[in-house]
Amino acid sequence: MTTRPTHRRTLQPAVGGTALLLALSACSSSAGASSAGDVKGTVTVFAAASLKESFTELGEEFEAAHPGTKVTFNFGGSDALAAGITSGAPADVFAAASPKTMQIVTDAKDAAGEPATFVRNQLEIAVVPGNPENVATLEDLTEPGLKVALCAKEVPCGAAAQKALDGAGLRLTPVSYEQDVKSALTKVQLKEVDASVVYKTDVQAAAGKVEGVEFPESAGTVNDYPIVLLKDAPNAGAAEAFIALVRSGQGRKVLTEAGFLTP
Structure with a gap:
């Protein structure tokens, strides 16, 4: 990482x-x-x-x-x-x-x-540099064939991501659930997945190793x-x-x- x-x-x-x-x-x-x-x-x-x-x-x-x-x-x-x-x-x-x-x-x-x-802290979608899959919205994560990693639902970033998905009426089955947000981010950095839902701070900390895609549903899931x-x-x-x-x-x-x- x-x-x-x-x-x-x-x-x-x-x-x-x-x-x-x-x-x-x-x-x-x-x-x-x-x-x-x-x-x-x-x-x-x-x-x-x-x-x-x-x-x-x-x-x-x-x-x-x-x-x-x-x-x-x-x-x-x-x-x-x-x-x-x-x-x-x-x-x-x-x-x-x-x-x-x-x-x-x-x-x-x-x-x-x-x-x-x-x-x-607010959520953001992390994608591979260059965004080859053209992910632009939260709904795009549900496209068939797109590999997505999420934090486990028990983890705050996972709970927030699930709340955003539920609020948008979207169903998403990730290829993996990760035990913390850094593990979810690493999946994108290693190009093991196409995208992950992490925090804006994690995208910034990755210093160009991933790109961030903002989505409006994140405004309703900001974590204290x-x-x-x-x-x-x-x-x-x-x-x-x-x-x-x-x-x-x-x-x-x-x-x-x-x-x-x-x-």
Whole structure:
């Protein structure tokens, strides 16, 4: 899988020092603000696969702002990540691609507070460069002989795609259901399928390895992305600081540049 290269970016002076601490305090979860002394050690973040590029960049910025810290990520389908958390997998932060998958964690009382929506994401059809099959609409995906991959229906991108298809009165049998959006995108990159329904952010991150086709039905299936501190977080203080960065102006800048929509 080819992803957009990430680059270490340093926080601007306006969010350094005292200003950064104030920003972290203002954005911290209901579990309480973290002090400078708490921001140390490893932060483990479980995050939706579509966040891979932008969260990796934010992780690098966090480590640069807090020497001695390390952010480790587990990227995947939100449903599988939620199941891991409720089964006891050690993690500090959960960032899901839909409120429904976040609810798995909150219903199990594994969240330390109320999840906060930090970005939104919209679907797009990914096709092979040059669009040799001339896919122009969602309905085109139902053409006989066209090979299409979708995310599994339990995964937020799959649930959103199915909602769009149902809303348009279309029936589609894909050649494969993938466990996360990056796997669905990879099918197109490898030319194993002609098209896949992914997020706009994934098409952008593929950096020319696929082309994107917008479709109007996607406007009714935009996904909210919530983030939360986990109740049994091994490093709650640093986790709060990471969540604060994600929700800060700097975090929003990184995310919107990656193609995410503001809440």
